[in-house]
Amino acid sequence: MRSKNKSMLALAVTYLGIWAFSLIVFWCFISGSDAMGYALLFLIVLLPVTTFVTSFRIGKQNYGGKWKWSFAIAFGIMYMLADYMTFSMANMLTVHRVNFPALGMIPAGAVISFVGMGLGVGIRYMASKRKNSTLI
Numbered sequence: 001m002r003s004k005n006k007s008m009l010a011l012a013v014t015y016l017g018i019w020a021f022s023l024i025v026f027w028c029f030i031s032g033s034d035a036m037g038y039a040l041l042f043l044i045v046l047l048p049v050t051t052f053v054t055s056f057r058i059g060k061q062n063y064g065g066k067w068k069w070s071f072a073i074a075f076g077i078m079y080m081l082a083d084y085m086t087f088s089m090a091n092m093l094t095v096h097r098v099n100f101p102a103l104g105m106i107p108a109g110a111v112i113s114f115v116g117m118g119l120g121v122g123i124r125y126m127a128s129k130r131k132n133s134t135l136i
């Protein structure tokens with residue numbers, strides 16, 4: 001059981017590391033002319049793929065048991081925060097006005113997570129069925 005906890009911790013640290021890396025890249029290495037490339041690379045490709053793969057592993061390894069589905073909401077919130085802490089924050093600093101987070105991004109991140117987790121659970125289920133069936 002300890003190995004499973006270490007594996008889950010490593011998965012969480014990897015996801016959070018990639019998420020934090022995306023923020024660091026935005027604030028330290030991106031200029032105004034690079035914003036579109038950043039959005040495409042990080043918000044459209046890297047973070048959704050990382051969310052999908054992490055959720056797939058959570059579903060396949062059954063991390064969190066029956067509570068694993070609540071991770072999808074957390075992934076949705078993290079996806080929304082990635083946008084809020086980059087583009088929205090830059091806009092707030094420029095116009096000196098507080099913007100509210102785009103809460104519509106939470107379902108987008110959660111759907112990506114639900115799909116990945118669902119595929120992981122499905123593969124785990126099919127593998128257990130195959131293992132339990134006997135060949136004649």
